[in-house]
Amino acid sequence: MTADAACKAIRERDHSGSIGLVGAEAHAPYKRPPLTKGLWSGGSEDTIWRKTEEVAVDLTLGTRIVSLDLENQRVADDAGETYGYERLLLATGGTPRQLPFAADGVIYFRTLDDYRRLRALTADPARVVVIGGGFIGSEIAAALTSNGHQVTMIFPEDGVCGRLFPPDLSAFVTEYYGTKGVEVLAGESVTAVERGMHVVTGGGRRLDADVVVAGLGIVPDTALTASAGLTVDDGIVVDEFGRVDGRHDVFAAGDVARFPMPALGGTARVEHEDHANTHGACVGANMAGAHHAYDHLPFFYSDLFDLGYEAVGELDPRSDALVEWAEPNRKGIVCYVDGEGRPRGLLLWDVWGKVDAARGLITAGDRAEPAVLRELIG
Numbered sequence: 001m002t003a004d005a006a007c008k009a010i011r012e013r014d015h016s017g018s019i020g021l022v023g024a025e026a027h028a029p030y031k032r033p034p035l036t037k038g039l040w041s042g043g044s045e046d047t048i049w050r051k052t053e054e055v056a057v058d059l060t061l062g063t064r065i066v067s068l069d070l071e072n073q074r075v076a077d078d079a080g081e082t083y084g085y086e087r088l089l090l091a092t093g094g095t096p097r098q099l100p101f102a103a104d105g106v107i108y109f110r111t112l113d114d115y116r117r118l119r120a121l122t123a124d125p126a127r128v129v130v131i132g133g134g135f136i137g138s139e140i141a142a143a144l145t146s147n148g149h150q151v152t153m154i155f156p157e158d159g160v161c162g163r164l165f166p167p168d169l170s171a172f173v174t175e176y177y178g179t180k181g182v183e184v185l186a187g188e189s190v191t192a193v194e195r196g197m198h199v200v201t202g203g204g205r206r207l208d209a210d211v212v213v214a215g216l217g218i219v220p221d222t223a224l225t226a227s228a229g230l231t232v233d234d235g236i237v238v239d240e241f242g243r244v245d246g247r248h249d250v251f252a253a254g255d256v257a258r259f260p261m262p263a264l265g266g267t268a269r270v271e272h273e274d275h276a277n278t279h280g281a282c283v284g285a286n287m288a289g290a291h292h293a294y295d296h297l298p299f300f301y302s303d304l305f306d307l308g309y310e311a312v313g314e315l316d317p318r319s320d321a322l323v324e325w326a327e328p329n330r331k332g333i334v335c336y337v338d339g340e341g342r343p344r345g346l347l348l349w350d351v352w353g354k355v356d357a358a359r360g361l362i363t364a365g366d367r368a369e370p371a372v373l374r375e376l377i378g
Contacts, residue, residue: 001276002091002254004029004050006284011055013288019057020083022075026062027112028052033273035115036136037303040143048112068228073249087287090225090236090244090252091280094218094271099131103193106212109136118213122149126210129153129199131190133160135302136215138173142305144213145182152183152207154199159186160304164315165334165347172329173304180305218271220256233258235269240293242283253283263297263363264314264344272300297362299355310355313345313362324373333358333373341367351377 007019023029029050034043053059060077067076068088076082096108107114107121122128126149130141133155145151157163159170160177177184189202199207220235230244231237235258238244242251242259254276261268270279275298282294299312316336325332334347342365346358354376361372 001029001032001273002280004052005277005280006089006091006253007052007057008055009281009284010288013285013290020060021052021057022060022063022065022077024064025111028059030112035112036139036143039115040147065224068224070228086249088250089287090256091254092221092224093255094220097216097219099190099214101192105197106193106214108214109140121211125149127208128211128213129207129209130213132215133157134163134215138304139302140213140215141182145180152185154185154188154190154201156187156189166317166321169329222256241286241291251283251287253279259294262295270298272298274298274300297359308350310348312355312358315345315347322368322370322373324370324377326377333377335368335373337368343368
């Protein structure tokens, strides 16, 4: 998604220059969110394609770049082909974090091929173990259960999305998943996945499964960058224009980029759709001479059965929070604040269309006030 957004932004400013996109996946750029959302509720794969080729981009797919020659402005792929460049964008994203032991057959869910494989394995009613209770795990568990499968979730946190939601809300969502038929094993670990898809937990349970899916987050893919001597720190370090190490010819964007975040101070690396699109577009424009500083505060969203939310900023349940409910656990706002009561992140729980207003509260830097949050709920 990041590469596609960058290509389109480049083409808006440069109508005739050549643009090449080399991607490790065999597919042209596509939208990732439907893989855990819309495609499980009747959506068609025809709707996910980004149509990058329509802006005259030369796509080289199923190919991985393995070396970067900064001095001569050339890269080489795993088949020995080389490509010259005047501007280079590193949008290498990340690879799924894996279990710390061999676990053949586990689907580390991230790509369209992963989705297709999971669809094929669940063509008939199946017993599915989902490892992970965060963003991906919670969505996949809901999608599979809604499609008639028997789902068990296993994760070490105390509740579903326990690293995002306040404890009370996480506990509510966990109980809600139970009412939907999901067996939730919170505060639990996986110690082995044995042949025949038998999942062994730290508590001694042995679960029989037809399919095992893991959603454990990603690790930024920085190997190419590091081998070229560029700065890496849990991602490729870039400035506000997306430049790597201040170079005029090498940029990075999207999941893999660690970028300045003026609204919250310091730097961040963000793995959501909005950032992929906005950062990709900004950096792509800068590659074509725009010189736009990226100061966007990304948002993200999720659907969990018939619960849903949008969120912006930093969601950390260890922080203090102001909570205002129109209906407890069903409609309201959680505002995470710093030590001086200023908003750092807002969770808009079944509150829609208010992301821009929530972003404004964070960027203004004023103390959060309950009355303002109630007004935001509407």
